[in-house]
Amino acid sequence: MTDLMTPPEAEAAPAPAAAPAPKMTARGVNVFYGNKQAIDNVSIDVFREDVTAFIGPSGCGKSTFLRTLNRMNDTVATARVEGDIRLDGEDIYDRSMDVVQLRARVGMVFQKPNPFPKSIFENVAYGPRIHGLAENKAEMDTIVERSLKRAGLWDEVKDRLTDSGTALSGGQQQRLCIARAIAVDPEVILMDEPCSALDPIATAKIEELIHELRGRYAIVIVTHNMQQAARVSQRTAFFHLGSIVEYGDTSGIFTNPRETRTKDYITGRYG
Amino acid sequence: MSGFTIILLILGLGLIAWLSARAKAMAFATPGIARPHSRPNYHAWYVALAAIVPALLFLTVWSIVSTSLIDQSMLAGIDPANLPADPAARGNLLAEARALANGEIANPFNAQARDLAPAYESARGFYAWTGFGIALLIAFAAGGWAYTRLSPSFRARTRVERIVMGLLLAASLVAILTTLGIVASVLFESIRFFSMVSPVEFLTGLNWSPQIAIRADQAGSSGAFGAVPLFWGTIFIGAIIAMIVAIPLGLMSAIYLTQYARPGFRKWVKPILEILAGVPTVVYGYFAALTVAPAIRDFAMMTGIPSSTESALAAGLVMGIMIIPFVSSMADDSLSAVPQAMRDGSLAMGATRSETIKKVLVPAALPGVIGGVMLAVSRAIGETMIVVMAAGLAANLTANPFESVTTVTTQIVQLLTGDQEFDSPKTLAAFALGLVLFLVTLALNIIALRVVKKYREAYD
Numbered sequence: 001m002t003d004l005m006t007p008p009e010a011e012a013a014p015a016p017a018a019a020p021a022p023k024m025t026a027r028g029v030n031v032f033y034g035n036k037q038a039i040d041n042v043s044i045d046v047f048r049e050d051v052t053a054f055i056g057p058s059g060c061g062k063s064t065f066l067r068t069l070n071r072m073n074d075t076v077a078t079a080r081v082e083g084d085i086r087l088d089g090e091d092i093y094d095r096s097m098d099v100v101q102l103r104a105r106v107g108m109v110f111q112k113p114n115p116f117p118k119s120i121f122e123n124v125a126y127g128p129r130i131h132g133l134a135e136n137k138a139e140m141d142t143i144v145e146r147s148l149k150r151a152g153l154w155d156e157v158k159d160r161l162t163d164s165g166t167a168l169s170g171g172q173q174q175r176l177c178i179a180r181a182i183a184v185d186p187e188v189i190l191m192d193e194p195c196s197a198l199d200p201i202a203t204a205k206i207e208e209l210i211h212e213l214r215g216r217y218a219i220v221i222v223t224h225n226m227q228q229a230a231r232v233s234q235r236t237a238f239f240h241l242g243s244i245v246e247y248g249d250t251s252g253i254f255t256n257p258r259e260t261r262t263k264d265y266i267t268g269r270y271g
Numbered sequence: 272m273s274g275f276t277i278i279l280l281i282l283g284l285g286l287i288a289w290l291s292a293r294a295k296a297m298a299f300a301t302p303g304i305a306r307p308h309s310r311p312n313y314h315a316w317y318v319a320l321a322a323i324v325p326a327l328l329f330l331t332v333w334s335i336v337s338t339s340l341i342d343q344s345m346l347a348g349i350d351p352a353n354l355p356a357d358p359a360a361r362g363n364l365l366a367e368a369r370a371l372a373n374g375e376i377a378n379p380f381n382a383q384a385r386d387l388a389p390a391y392e393s394a395r396g397f398y399a400w401t402g403f404g405i406a407l408l409i410a411f412a413a414g415g416w417a418y419t420r421l422s423p424s425f426r427a428r429t430r431v432e433r434i435v436m437g438l439l440l441a442a443s444l445v446a447i448l449t450t451l452g453i454v455a456s457v458l459f460e461s462i463r464f465f466s467m468v469s470p471v472e473f474l475t476g477l478n479w480s481p482q483i484a485i486r487a488d489q490a491g492s493s494g495a496f497g498a499v500p501l502f503w504g505t506i507f508i509g510a511i512i513a514m515i516v517a518i519p520l521g522l523m524s525a526i527y528l529t530q531y532a533r534p535g536f537r538k539w540v541k542p543i544l545e546i547l548a549g550v551p552t553v554v555y556g557y558f559a560a561l562t563v564a565p566a567i568r569d570f571a572m573m574t575g576i577p578s579s580t581e582s583a584l585a586a587g588l589v590m591g592i593m594i595i596p597f598v599s600s601m602a603d604d605s606l607s608a609v610p611q612a613m614r615d616g617s618l619a620m621g622a623t624r625s626e627t628i629k630k631v632l633v634p635a636a637l638p639g640v641i642g643g644v645m646l647a648v649s650r651a652i653g654e655t656m657i658v659v660m661a662a663g664l665a666a667n668l669t670a671n672p673f674e675s676v677t678t679v680t681t682q683i684v685q686l687l688t689g690d691q692e693f694d695s696p697k698t699l700a701a702f703a704l705g706l707v708l709f710l711v712t713l714a715l716n717i718i719a720l721r722v723v724k725k726y727r728e729a730y731d
Contacts, residue, residue: 072619077534104621114612117635126630127620177616184620 023048023188023218024069024106029083031064031073038064040242042083046188048218051210053229053250056239057265062222063111065239066190069220070106071099087188104131107181111193113173115165115180120157123165123176124148127184143183150216151179152209171202178209182217189213191221195228207232226266230254238262277330277403281410285323288414292318292421299423309428317427320434322414326406333406337398344394345387354383365391457709460693460702467696468496473703475499479666479677481686481697496700498707500666504583504676505708508662509651512587512672513594517651518644520591521598528599529606530628541603548596556660559589564661571673578673581663587672590657594647601643605636642723649715653708655680679704 022045031039039061046052046069054062064073071092073079085092092102104127115123124144127133134140144161148154153175157168165176174194181189191210195203210219210232223229229236230250237247238261246253246262257263296314300307342365346354355361367379368387372395379385421427465473476497524544528537564585571578609632617627633640663675664685686701693699 070619072615075615075618100621100623102621103619108615108619110612110615110619112612114610114616116613116616116631126617126622130620130622130626130630180616180620 020047020049022046023088025084025086025089026065026069027084029065029068029081029085031061031068031082032080033076034078038242039068042242042244044237044244044247046218046220047235048187049215050234051214051219051221051232052235052237053233054220054222054237054239055224055226055229055265056245058224060239061242062237062239063192066192066220066222067108069188069190070103070108072103072108074099104184105186106188106190107184107186108190109174109177109181109192109194112197113170113177115168115173115176117164117166119162120148120165120168120176121161124179124183127180131184133184147179147183148176150182150213151175152205152212153179169202171198171205174198174202174206175209178206178213182213186217188218188220191219193222193224196224203228226254238265240265274330274334277406278327281323281326281330281406284326284407284410284414285319288322288418289315289319292418295418295421296427307423308426313427313431314421314425316431317434318414318417318421320431321417322410324434324438325413326410329409330402330406333402337402341391341394341398344397345390349387349390454709457702457706460699461706463694464696464699464703467699468703472496473498473700474707477668479682481682481700494696496696498679498700498704500668501677501679501682501704502707503668504662504666505652505678505680507670507672507676508583508587508590508658508678509654510648512584513591513651514644514648516588516591517594517598517647521595521643521647522602522640524595525599525602525606526628526633529603530624530632544596544599547593548600550593552593552654552656553660555589555593556656559585559657559661563589567673576673579663579665579675581661581675582673583662583669583676584672586658586662589661590651590654593654593657594651597647597650598640598643601646602636602640605639605643606632608639609635638722638725642719645715645719645722649712649719652678653680653712655684659684679708683708 024046025044027043029039029042030037042061042065044052054066056062067073068081068085069092071081073081081093087102087105090097092106116126118126121144124147125134125140128140128143134143145154145158148157153172156172157163157176165173168176174197178189178194195206198206207228210221213219214234221229221232233250235248236250236253238245238253238257238259240261246257246259248258253262254266257266293311293315296307296309296311300311345365345368355364364381364384364387367376367381367384368391370376371379371384371388372392473496476495477499478495478497479500480495482494528541528544532540560581564580564582567582567585567588568578568580571582613631613635614627617631618624622630658678658681662678662681664677664681665675666677666682667674669676683701683704686698686704691698
């Protein structure tokens with residue numbers, strides 16, 4: 001196990017110095033939609049202790065790459081993924097990797113809040129139920145309460161757990177989706193522009209939540225809002241035309257980018 | 272002059288009106304002066320519609336009214352004492368006179384018709400010419416009046432829009448009014464039936480035997496009109512056996528086609544499934560009566576179950592197959608309407624495809640599926656050919672699917688086929704049955720549409 005944790009290739013992503021073993025590693029990843037190449041030779045390490053932000057102009061492939069990390073691209077018939085992606089050293093595209101278990105370990109929060117048309121309780125209980133995480137009702141209650149508390153939603157919904165999840169406000173729905181993702185106790189949480197459909201106050205709450213969740217889960221967040229990336233992340237990868245232009249400490253990327261393209265993007269010259 | 276000619280004439284007037292109004296509008300649309308409110312075409316259409324629409328409306332009304340006016344003037348020439356007192360006999364006489372005048376028959380059964388024929392001919396000519404004259408007058412007057420109204424500030428565009436809206440409204444009213452007319456006619460005959468047979472007996476009686484002695488000396492039954500066995504047979508075949516077949520097969524095929532099938536496969540299979548809905552029901556009837564029913568009877572005999580050739584099971588099974596496309600296409604629509612985000616959300620939690628379908632997609636699509644099933648039921652209980660050919664006529668009250676049952680539609684066909692008199696409860700019972708069937712399917716449709724609508728609001 002442990003020897004697999006070291007990246008197999010030396011040209012590895014420019015990981016910041018003195019990093020502990022990465023949670024996920026990607027090496028030479030290409031993604032094709034039919035004949036069109038959407039991701040070109042991307043390599044990156046994601047660490048458990050950090051929030052990693054993917055920034056870049058629309059259509060640069062950041063969401064596509066995010067979706068390779070829990071194999072959500074499998075649901076797109078024309079998509080094809082090449083390269084090596086590992087979770088704790090295990091190849092997630094290996095034949096022996098069960099995609100159901102992978103997604104239990106790598107959860108995802110989508111751009112638009114997508115609660116199921118069920119009660120708030122049932123939304124959170126959905127994952128634990130399909131993975132058999134609770135022996136009885138009391139355990140399930142505990143899981144649901146803990147998840148909602150971690151998602152910062154408990155105080156707002158504790159008296160109406162039987163109400164429909166779709167009746168909540170947009171920001172609450174998104175936190176419900178985060179609670180739903182947390183409930184199966186994943187190791188990595190992928191967030192695909194989680195605030196783009198929310199107002200500034202709801203956005204602030206989600207950002208606060210990301211701060212609180214940091215350290216417990218490895219978090220990867222795709223955002224087109226550079227201030228957000230600067231506020232919530234410790235590492236930032238700048239995507240452009242399907243490849244990573246620059247990856248490093250968020251403070252470094254924003255204050256002292258090495259590449260002119262990064263600098264141009266951050267200063268608003270294009271994108 | 273035929274009706275066709277007069278319509279052409281009015282349309283010709285409309286064309287003239289259009290051209291002359293356009294010319295007038297073009298004249299005041301000359302640049303430099305203030306811009307007219309409407310473009311010339313709107314002025315043209317306004318005048319043309321004014322010339323055509325009222326005249327055609329008048330002709331329609333006239334063609335309805337003039338029939339009875341002609342009859343009256345025909346009878347006016349004859350001493351009422353010489354006429355048959357019975358309205359039906361009088362109607363026959365008039366019909367014969369008409370046929371004679373039109374040259375459809377040479378020798379009338381009723382000699383009196385020969386006297387009436389010339390009167391009919393002259394009355395018809397008179398009313399036709401009067402009608403044509405008035406119609407042309409209306410076209411001229413309305414067109415001329417509209418023409419004089421044209422001016423640069425005249426709001427022709429607004430008026431034309433309003434007339435077009437009125438025409439569209441009238442078109443939709445035709446369908447509604449026709450429905451009301453159907454209901455009224457069925458209701459009227461049903462009321463006659465219920466004056467002879469008590470509604471309580473009809474709706475709760477267990478014995479259905481509509482044979483009635485036609486002559487006083489005829490031996491035979493007095494007639495029993497307890498329709499419960501019919502209602503039961505209808506529900507048994509259309510809502511129970513057919514749905515046991517159609518709901519699982521339709522739902523599962525919809526799930527397969529929306530969730531699992533490759534686009535290429537779906538492209539082929541979905542239209543083929545929908546062809547099933549286009550097969551004439553009489554063909555299903557053959558299939559039920561000639562293939563399925565004997566097979567079921569043989570099976571029942573092999574296993575020792577008492578059965579008849581015309582079994583409820585045969586009709587129900589085939590009807591279920593006929594209904595599959597309805598259930599499947601409604602379920603398909605509802606499943607496709609569940610947002611992709613919902614599916615992704617479940618898959619991203621580590622749910623398998625079948626867990627996602629079972630726990631998220633089907634519950635989310637359920638209202639649409641239920642609506643589809645209710646529409647399918649309403650279609651199944653109104654279906655006639657399959658049950659006429661395969662279900663039999665015996666009004667049994669039984670839950671044994673191997674026995675023969677009869678349905679409302681089968682009995683309506685039985686009651687109304689052949690020569691019938693329209694004052695016996697036997698014949699009128701068909702209308703009462705029709706009324707019940709209409710009300711039930713109407714209720715099912717209304718509920719189904721409400722369910723579907725409520726569901727749509729949740730996602731759009």
